[in-house]
Amino acid sequence: MKRFALAAAALIFGATASTTFPERAVAQPMPPGECPAKLEPGREALVCHCSGDAVATGSVWGSDIYTDDSELCRAALHAGAVREDGGTIRVDARPGRSAYKASTRRGVASSDWGSWSRSFVVARATASNSVSPGYPETTVAICPASAGVLATAGTTLTCRCPAEAAASGSVWGSGPYTTDSAICRAALHAGLIGPRGGTVTARAAPGRSGYAGSEANGVSTGDWGSYPTSFEFDGVDS
DSSP: OHHHHHHHHHHHHHHHHHOOOOOOOOOOOOOOOBOOSSOOTTOOEEEEEEOHHHHHSOOOBEESEEETTSOHHHHHHHHTSSBTTBEEEEEEEEEEESOBOOOEETTEEOBOBOOEEEEEEEEEOOTTTOOSTTSOOOOOOBOOSBSTTOOSTTOEEEEEEOHHHHTSOOOBBSSSEETTSBHHHHHHHHTSSBTTBEEEEEEEEEEESOBOOOEETTEEOBOBOOEEEEEEETTSOO
8 A cells, every 4th residue: 555655656746747837928028119299298207219200300498408398309319318310218207497598419409498387308218217117117216315425426326306305405506516415405406306306317526616506496505615526417407
């Protein structure tokens, strides 16, 4: 009886060992869809693809921060987020501004505009910012209190500003800012986020002999003299 049980077990385990199972298919991220002409009302962020045709035409108002009725892909070319043959971009909504400055870049002439209720910024889509339906979500760390980690010129930091971080903290300068300034409060001053916060990219810059304070977007920054290190934000003219 014992021998029979052992033989039966051997047959069962042998069958199990020789059994093969089909490999599970690994889900692949969906490629981004084509960009709409303009950022839709209520849409806060978008990852999409600009064709060569889409970047070739359209009206744009502003520089780095654009009115939300600007053509997305044309603005992306102006901002340097794509080339003439197109590419994949990340678009983030921003608060409105009192004025938008014209400039000519990469063969695209944008226009001046006065007060407008809503804006957007645009950047080349990367592994760290491609959070969109059909893409695997990437966790972005909360920003440190100050930009002291940006000690070497050219170093960048992409991080997330919660609403409470944007609401408080001291800032010196008007872009560039001293690196002991509060990153999120400075981002609100620069118009890159609203009071609810958002994701920003800060870039280390050389120190300056002086920093002029100003008031913008409800944030007052202070004057300061010489300071050895600075930072600024991607998407803003210094």
